[in-house]
Amino acid sequence: MVKYGTVTLICIDTDLESRYAFDVIGELFFSRMFGFMKNAHDYGGYIHTLDLLIPFIAVACASPAYLRPVVLISGALIPRVFKALKALKHIEEASEACVTERKGRIERGKADDCEGMLQSFFNIMHQKGVEKDFGLTEVEAEVYGAL
Amino acid sequence: MILRGVTDADVLQTDFYLPFRSTWSRYPDAFTNLDERQHAQRRRIVNALYSMSNVLQMEESVDKCVQMLVDKLSESATKGSTLDMSIWVQW
Numbered sequence: 001m002v003k004y005g006t007v008t009l010i011c012i013d014t015d016l017e018s019r020y021a022f023d024v025i026g027e028l029f030f031s032r033m034f035g036f037m038k039n040a041h042d043y044g045g046y047i048h049t050l051d052l053l054i055p056f057i058a059v060a061c062a063s064p065a066y067l068r069p070v071v072l073i074s075g076a077l078i079p080r081v082f083k084a085l086k087a088l089k090h091i092e093e094a095s096e097a098c099v100t101e102r103k104g105r106i107e108r109g110k111a112d113d114c115e116g117m118l119q120s121f122f123n124i125m126h127q128k129g130v131e132k133d134f135g136l137t138e139v140e141a142e143v144y145g146a147l
Numbered sequence: 148m149i150l151r152g153v154t155d156a157d158v159l160q161t162d163f164y165l166p167f168r169s170t171w172s173r174y175p176d177a178f179t180n181l182d183e184r185q186h187a188q189r190r191r192i193v194n195a196l197y198s199m200s201n202v203l204q205m206e207e208s209v210d211k212c213v214q215m216l217v218d219k220l221s222e223s224a225t226k227g228s229t230l231d232m233s234i235w236v237q238w
Contacts, residue, residue, distance in 0.1 A: 018235070018236060019236075020212060020216050020236050021236075023215065024209055024212045027209070027212055028205055028208055028209070037212075037215045037216060038215065040219070057166050057167060060166040061163050061164065061166050062163075065165065092169065092171070116208075117196055121193070124196075128192070137173055138172070138174065141169060141174070142193065
């Protein structure tokens, strides 16, 4: 606990929450902060989702590859772990929604003012997507990685 | 021990990150691709976006986020309220 002027700062290192980091991702990828900091809330439940997901996935990562199916299947029987697996789906859906929304704007001709990395991925897709086999799925994969 | 002449290509990535790999993508992502040649091919397509010069161009965007964070901290300081910093900044 640190006193900073009249503010008391309580640091809990083990919590996996970061409004700042998520807003940076929003700003860089989508040219707008998600609103984690501005509205002081968990936009889209992303932070809660990662809180559920990371501990379980960390256990799976640390397991030998041949045991991972057992870890994943047996883990799904535990309600908290089952929630984590559903959370992974939530991240996938979120990345798909971001890409679909931008794709719609581009098709309606309303993406001229769009910048950020997402727009750059779309530019790559349009310029050399066929040649490099870089399509909408690959754009979604990049966004999924960011989230 | 000093290793000489060791390049990235000599050090293969482990399978640690595989559980993070999406099940629906056509190519493994850059974090989980264990095939060095394919990783290089796919990475080359988006390399320019992750280059230092491109990252530096986005500095202004990061500054906006830093300013927002400072504003929120200042707001709390003015009110004299308690903040859980783990919610606000990187872990």
